Amino acid sequence: MRALDHPGKHPHGPFDGRFDDRLETGRSDPRRGGRVEARRERHEDPQQRRRRELDELERIAQIGSWEWDLAAGVVHCSEEMGRILGAGGACELAAGAFLARIHPDDRDATRAALERASWEATRFAVEHRIVRPDGAVRVLYSRGRVAVDDEGRAERLLGTAKDLTERRSLERHDRELLHEQAARAAAEDAASRFRFLSEASERLARSLDTDETARSIAQLSVPRIADYCSVDLVAPSGVLRHVAVAHVDPERERFARELRARFPVAHGARTPYAEALRRGAPLLIADFGEAALPRRRAAPSTWRRCAPSACARRWSCR
Known part of the structure; x- marks a missing residue:
């Protein structure tokens, strides 16, 4: 695969000249006794390209984004947000369905944080769990802000969610390991003290x-x-x-x-x-x-x- 340099630009390196909007993906090769069909990619809309790049960045960072239309009661989720929620990709959820994905034990606190942000037109940040349709539980750190209309009324909630499941799992494992080590050290210390007291008692009784x-x-x-x-x-x-x-x-x-x-x-x-x-x-x-x-x-x-x-x-x- 090779990129076609823009006519009149320096041919050395990808940053010395602009790439053509088209990409050559194949050509015929008589030496191999076959024919490869050539195809050129159509010009991509800049907005679509930015959306695709943003989706890729979110996937790499494991951070999804969502937008809650308060008037319509609909939450628009990005590709990564949909994957985090277990929807497989970008999706639209009713506000109730979106909140239903939050773990029952965390739902009230999360809802209160979002409502407070919408009332006060401030930012929000909350760590909570979600339950995917398959029953898997994930730990998220959600944060965002409120977008207001010209009259200062809350119009949308704009948020992101970082998947912390693996990190929290490692932290829990480290805590359990430290607790186990502390318990083992305490047991060894108690055993050592017992041996000392036993031997000291023996020596005290051995001689007058x-x-x-x-x-x-x-x-x-x-x-x-x-x-x-x-x-x-x-x-x-x-x-x-x-x-x-x-x-x-x-x-x-x-x-x-x-x-x-x-x-x-x-x-x-x-x-x-x-x-x-x-x-x-x-x-x-x-x-x-x-x-x-x-x-x-x-x-x-x-x-x-x-x-x-x-x-x-x-x-x-x-």
């Missing part, structure tokens, strides 16, 4: 040596539930005695031991340990900023080097 049990629990806690764990026991006199420390980083663990040896924690000091003892409940510090750092002789950077966050808890050993 309090210090040995504390060191065992500290090692068990890292890295299952924390990166850093420090255990202090309270003597009957109220004095805190450091017993064990564990850290995922061996270097930081050594540093933490040195830090606790140089700066022992007093029972009455304003520290997370003392606060947990006073409350008798776990204490979580979510933001380990300057205000949360112990006001000790050690610099804030020294404490932060040990652990970026901390949780203190009171344990009762009897």
Whole structure:
């Protein structure tokens, strides 16, 4: 197939000259022992060509257009709009039949949006479902505006509809997948906590040596539930005695031991340990900023080097 260049125009490339309105679709070829009949397309009306091009663009974008003649009560649907509705192509529907295609659960809200737009002569936008004649349900995003006459009265509703069915299906699948992953993670976390509590209970019952049990629990806690764990026991006199420390980083663990040896924690000091003892409940510090750092002789950077966050808890050993 070849296009005939307009006489007198440059022959190189389709944009160097105008195409002839006619198109050669065949010619004879004696070398192949046959004859191909030649036919030329008649001149196409510009309005028809624009309509055809618009239909093609709507098909590509999966966006249909419609026009509701309020006086006649008729809705004119484009080719793509007809396909979206399940009509197969361009069609005219009575207003009632057009609204009947909307899903029963979405019909009242959609009708209200259209009526409000016609009363106020404003634009409208609404997401709703439709039910095709074969029972298939599609999700549409409809938007448009009101066309008024010379006296400002609503004359027509001009709208478009974008088919969002596949997009919403993917979004629903993603939500279900995220929910499934969250549920699986929660189940795994619960199982991990159960295993930790089971093993911790076993270790607590295994030895009567309090210090040995504390060191065992500290090692068990890292890295299952924390990166850093420090255990202090309270003597009957109220004095805190450091017993064990564990850290995922061996270097930081050594540093933490040195830090606790140089700066022992007093029972009455304003520290997370003392606060947990006073409350008798776990204490979580979510933001380990300057205000949360112990006001000790050690610099804030020294404490932060040990652990970026901390949780203190009171344990009762009897």
